[in-house]
Amino acid sequence: xxxxxxxxxxxxxxxxxxxxxxxxxxxxxxxxxxxxxxxxxxxxxxxxxxxxxxxxxxxxxxxxxxxxxxxxxxxxxxxxxxxxxxxxxxxxxxxxxxxxxxxxxxxxxxxxxxxxxxxxxxxxxxxxxxxxxxxxxxxxxxxxxxxxxxxxxxxxxxxxxxxxxxxxxxxxxxxxxxxxxxxxxxxxxxxxxxxxxxxxxxxxxxxxxxxxxxxxxxxxxxxxxxxxxxxxxxxxxxxxxxxxxxxxxxxxxxx
Numbered sequence: 001x002x003x004x005x006x007x008x009x010x011x012x013x014x015x016x017x018x019x020x021x022x023x024x025x026x027x028x029x030x031x032x033x034x035x036x037x038x039x040x041x042x043x044x045x046x047x048x049x050x051x052x053x054x055x056x057x058x059x060x061x062x063x064x065x066x067x068x069x070x071x072x073x074x075x076x077x078x079x080x081x082x083x084x085x086x087x088x089x090x091x092x093x094x095x096x097x098x099x100x101x102x103x104x105x106x107x108x109x110x111x112x113x114x115x116x117x118x119x120x121x122x123x124x125x126x127x128x129x130x131x132x133x134x135x136x137x138x139x140x141x142x143x144x145x146x147x148x149x150x151x152x153x154x155x156x157x158x159x160x161x162x163x164x165x166x167x168x169x170x171x172x173x174x175x176x177x178x179x180x181x182x183x184x185x186x187x188x189x190x191x192x193x194x195x196x197x198x199x200x201x202x203x204x205x206x207x208x209x210x211x212x213x214x215x216x217x218x219x220x221x222x223x224x225x226x227x228x229x230x231x232x233x234x235x236x237x238x239x240x241x242x243x244x245x246x247x248x249x250x251x252x253x254x255x
Contacts, residue, residue: 016043018185019043022100022248023047023050025181025248025250026098030125031055031095032095032096033047033054033095033096034057034090035047035056036059036097036102037059037085037099037101037102037103038060038065039062040068041058041078044058044075048075054095056077057081058079059083059088060080061083062082063082066080085106085116086106086112094120094121095124096124096127097116097119097127099128100129101129101130104164113126113128113172114176120253123252123253125252125253126173129247129248130247131163131205131245132163132164133244133246134161134162136244137229137233138197139205141225142201142206145225146221146225150217155212158208158209158212164247165247166184167182169182170182173251176253178251178252178253181249182248183247183248185245186246188241189243190239190240190241190242191239191240194235195229196233197232197240206225
């Protein structure tokens, strides 16, 4: 799967809000921060505003995202690296690891988080946020429609429920002896445009399925999916309300 930075940034303000909510719960003044799944680097400014002196290193597995991050960067104390978080290993100890909507894509994510937590210094922080809306109409319809007739043979294996209950993160960090603050938040995003929910999800959760379909069939699926989303998320005079649940975990290693 490949990503489109410009498409992803279409709803940058709404997508960034959970990251702001995550970062505000991090205590202390980390000197070295790693942003896992940094995307096009647009959230580096959020970290920089909170910690002006920190060295910030972004990691992402998509070349287009890293290329965009490096091209847009004007921060001399920020760097970016193309790497798969599943196997990436930091070269030095880290004061804080942050991650915004990445680990739902990582196989065996709890094992990966535990491995990476070993690079965090005593007193350091591991903060992550992941979507938890796989039972919502957007994802239910995505998988129902793509499992039908002509689409099914192309989308086999792409229907995993990637949600992780908050208790799993609490249990992991508690077992490691870390102090963990775990919570859920439901956002009501008010989107604008005729197919606003499709525009949102087609750049993230639906992207693997859309990319798996061949030309011709892809366009047919898109029209079927758009029609279903319009029914599930009707437009109102103030826009289309898109309910979106997320899980947060901020864990601090005891010194």
